[in-house]
Amino acid sequence: MKIDLRSDTVTRPTLEMQRAMWAAEVGDDVLGDDPTVNALQEKAAKLFGMEDALFCPSGTMTNQLAIRVHTQPGSDVICDKYSHIYLYEGGGIMLNALSSVKLLEGDRGRISAKQVAEAISPENDIHSTLTRLVSLENTMNKGGGCYYDFAEIRAIRKVCDEKNIPLHLDGARLFNALVETRESTLQYGQTFDSISICLSKGLGCPVGSLLLGTKEVINKARRFRKVMGGGWRQAGFLAAAGIYALDHHVDRLKEDHQRAREIGAMFFSKPEIEEVFPVDTNIVIVRLAPGLSEADYVKKLADAGVYAVAFGKGLVRFVTHLDFTDSHLEEMRKVIARF
Numbered sequence: 001m002k003i004d005l006r007s008d009t010v011t012r013p014t015l016e017m018q019r020a021m022w023a024a025e026v027g028d029d030v031l032g033d034d035p036t037v038n039a040l041q042e043k044a045a046k047l048f049g050m051e052d053a054l055f056c057p058s059g060t061m062t063n064q065l066a067i068r069v070h071t072q073p074g075s076d077v078i079c080d081k082y083s084h085i086y087l088y089e090g091g092g093i094m095l096n097a098l099s100s101v102k103l104l105e106g107d108r109g110r111i112s113a114k115q116v117a118e119a120i121s122p123e124n125d126i127h128s129t130l131t132r133l134v135s136l137e138n139t140m141n142k143g144g145g146c147y148y149d150f151a152e153i154r155a156i157r158k159v160c161d162e163k164n165i166p167l168h169l170d171g172a173r174l175f176n177a178l179v180e181t182r183e184s185t186l187q188y189g190q191t192f193d194s195i196s197i198c199l200s201k202g203l204g205c206p207v208g209s210l211l212l213g214t215k216e217v218i219n220k221a222r223r224f225r226k227v228m229g230g231g232w233r234q235a236g237f238l239a240a241a242g243i244y245a246l247d248h249h250v251d252r253l254k255e256d257h258q259r260a261r262e263i264g265a266m267f268f269s270k271p272e273i274e275e276v277f278p279v280d281t282n283i284v285i286v287r288l289a290p291g292l293s294e295a296d297y298v299k300k301l302a303d304a305g306v307y308a309v310a311f312g313k314g315l316v317r318f319v320t321h322l323d324f325t326d327s328h329l330e331e332m333r334k335v336i337a338r339f
């Protein structure tokens, strides 16, 4: 049995999702008349109480479009030093937006209002970049899937309002946070100027992300998406998967979190594991005992049928998802017990 926990992106569309995809009515989205893409965008915008939404091929694209729209060349973006937008998007802030970063050292990737206030560049100093965006990530991938206290997000919003700086959310796994905190999509929609959510992660779609924002932000983003080659014709087949996922795959994320907690527990008191990060959602990160190589450990796991990823020095990451069932969990328990 292959147990694939490399990422929550590895899922295959369920039969019901495939049926929804094949039944989709499609048009040409570049011409704006794919009814299923339009329906997904309207549904998502309404869900978050935001004016408009844009369906895109990836979360990298939705983040990069937001950064491009909010900044101008020579700006800086304030974010945590472990942010996906900085670490895992190929230097896009520099390449797409000709902008720099102010990297903060957060608590497992979560930055505070005080840190943001201190990092904002002075408006009248010609030596400095101009801060044009603050970007948060929730849940935080590098932080092991931890989530923000909403009071802190509100405080960051207040700092941004005082300085007239927009606030973006990389919410690739926002729904994982929402099912734990019972916060609403609407309160997030009210607080951020733009939000990126991934349909291809825990929600189980084959591909796709959404950018949410005002009509003005989305209209600009649609232009840049075309420039990047992201105009995608009969994308309604994929949008249908997104509609299906928003209707059927959100509440079940709790199951992924429960299984992740059980995986975390498997590594407690193992001599080769120094630390198991707190498991808050669907990500489990373990720190190996000093001297052990993460590459060797990942190889050893793969030889036993469990696929994970090396996640920095001494760290290994496991992510639970729709295709990881209780029988996979029990099989993994046996594998880890033998280690």
Ligand SMILES: *Cc1c(COP(=O)(O)O)cnc(C)c1O
Residues within 6 Å of the ligand: 057, 058, 059, 060, 061, 063, 084, 085, 137, 139, 140, 141, 170, 172, 173, 198, 200, 201, 209
């Ligand atoms: C996966 C992910 C993204 C987007 O990744 P794509 O592979 O480009 O869809 C963005 N931010 C975070 C935190 C992610 O985990």
